[in-house]
Amino acid sequence: MNQLNADKTPLFRFLLGLADDSVVLSHRLSEWCSNGPYLEEDIALSNVALDYIGRARMFYQYAAQIEGEGRSEDDLAYLRDERQFTNLLIHELPKGDFGFTMVRQFLLDAFYKLYLAKLVDSNDETIAAIASKAIKETQYHLKRSEPWIRQLSEGTDESRQRIVRALDELKDFVGELFEMLPFETELAEQGIAVDRASLQADWDAYIQGFLAQSDIEFGDSKLQIRGGRNGIHTEHLGHMLSEMQYVQRTYPGMQW
Amino acid sequence: MTNLAKTIPTVNPVYAQRRKFRADSEFGQLWDILDDVCDPELPGLTIWDLGVLQDVTIQDSQILVTITPTYSGCPAVDAMSADIISALKSAGYEQIKVHVALSPAWGTDMISPAGKQHLAAIHIAPPQPDDEPDCPVCGSHNTQVLSQFGSTACKALHRCDDCFETFDYFKRL
Numbered sequence: 349m350n351q352l353n354a355d356k357t358p359l360f361r362f363l364l365g366l367a368d369d370s371v372v373l374s375h376r377l378s379e380w381c382s383n384g385p386y387l388e389e390d391i392a393l394s395n396v397a398l399d400y401i402g403r404a405r406m407f408y409q410y411a412a413q414i415e416g417e418g419r420s421e422d423d424l425a426y427l428r429d430e431r432q433f434t435n436l437l438i439h440e441l442p443k444g445d446f447g448f449t450m451v452r453q454f455l456l457d458a459f460y461k462l463y464l465a466k467l468v469d470s471n472d473e474t475i476a477a478i479a480s481k482a483i484k485e486t487q488y489h490l491k492r493s494e495p496w497i498r499q500l501s502e503g504t505d506e507s508r509q510r511i512v513r514a515l516d517e518l519k520d521f522v523g524e525l526f527e528m529l530p531f532e533t534e535l536a537e538q539g540i541a542v543d544r545a546s547l548q549a550d551w552d553a554y555i556q557g558f559l560a561q562s563d564i565e566f567g568d569s570k571l572q573i574r575g576g577r578n579g580i581h582t583e584h585l586g587h588m589l590s591e592m593q594y595v596q597r598t599y600p601g602m603q604w
Numbered sequence: 605m606t607n608l609a610k611t612i613p614t615v616n617p618v619y620a621q622r623r624k625f626r627a628d629s630e631f632g633q634l635w636d637i638l639d640d641v642c643d644p645e646l647p648g649l650t651i652w653d654l655g656v657l658q659d660v661t662i663q664d665s666q667i668l669v670t671i672t673p674t675y676s677g678c679p680a681v682d683a684m685s686a687d688i689i690s691a692l693k694s695a696g697y698e699q700i701k702v703h704v705a706l707s708p709a710w711g712t713d714m715i716s717p718a719g720k721q722h723l724a725a726i727h728i729a730p731p732q733p734d735d736e737p738d739c740p741v742c743g744s745h746n747t748q749v750l751s752q753f754g755s756t757a758c759k760a761l762h763r764c765d766d767c768f769e770t771f772d773y774f775k776r777l
Binding site: 388391392394396399474476477478481492 | 675676678706707708709710711750752753754755756757777
């Protein structure tokens with residue numbers, strides 16, 4: 349398979365992937381704004397979305413600087429098409445019901461907690477600085493998603509069913525979180541990136557242990573859907589981008 | 605009942621280091637000018653007391669102000685930068701640049717003791733090591749979390765179960 353952005357430096361591709369992960373998840377979370385189950389939760393989800401927007405901006409700014417072709421953070425976010433986005437697929441799945449959103453967040457918060465804890469030691473000072481900032485936020489996100497998963501898992505039959513259903517849907521997409529691409533392995537060997545594959549055992553143990561306390565199993569899935577880092581997406585991303593990029597596409601260069 | 609240990613101001617090492625850094629700076633008057641710049645969302649709390657203001661220097665006849673954002677997506681950063689420039693311009697300076705640094709990452713230990721007192725005075729409970737704030741209105745320890753996020757990313761929403769006041773808690777980070 350052809351590699352997307354093969355003509356770009358590994359560092360640019362790495363930063364772009366992290367930025368795309370953040371901006372796409374941020375948009376999905378922001379879709380809850382004014383639709384949350386109640387006001388406090390609405391505000392909380394919007395705040396988590398804001399943290400991810402901040403993270404996306406830092407990675408896009410750095411990516412733009414590394415690329416050095418005059419593209420800005422906004423160009424990268426708003427003027428690329430679906431097949432040029434390199435986010436891991438789990439971030440782009442539609443927000444679903446509140447249970448689905450919280451299960452995805454829980455799985456990702458746990459992943460980012462492990463991932464960022466390694467990325468703070470990156471040889472690249474800027475990446476290490478971004479990770480140091482982001483990990484504090486992620487720890488807080490997890491502190492909020494854990495009790496939600498517990499509460500919904502042990503709440504009513506309906507809430508439990510929704511958690512189980514969300515886990516079932518998401519299990520096909522978690523494998524990609526731990527799959528390295530050659531350019532990323534190259535960076536990991538230089539101490540810049542993190543070997544995501546090495547995090548899987550800890551992540552599995554944590555997730556399964558947490559869910560087991562509520563008597564829920566999170567089994568392996570034989571079907572692992574992948575392709576995000578190479579621009580191969582689910583049918584959902586294009587629709588999401590058409591909304592996210594609408595203003596810039598309709599009124600190019602428009603500013604607030 | 606008021607928890608006395610929480611009301612006695614103590615200086616943590618992170619703030620002590622900031623205070624020394626400022627005291628050692630040769631541009632004391634610039635720091636003083638910036639004591640007029642406040643966080644747009646926290647009335648009367650200066651960017652120094654909040655810990656956002658990290659450094660002020662003059663390089664090649666240009667003033668370089670370094671700030672660090674509280675949260676990575678904090679929208680107040682743009683407003684603060686504009687306020688910094690306008691404060692220095694009113695004091696007669698022309699060439700000013702605001703640099704937003706990511707490192708060192710901001711933490712609540714950077715907030716000054718005066719800043720914590722100010723937060724309490726405007727009924728925002730200051731950060732606590734155990735994340736269990738006393739009610740900033742009546743001082744009761746009998747409080748509970750309503751939401752992990754309040755009106756901004758840096759605050760959580762709590763309620764006092766004695767005086768029933770809802771209040772913001774500035775989260776420990």
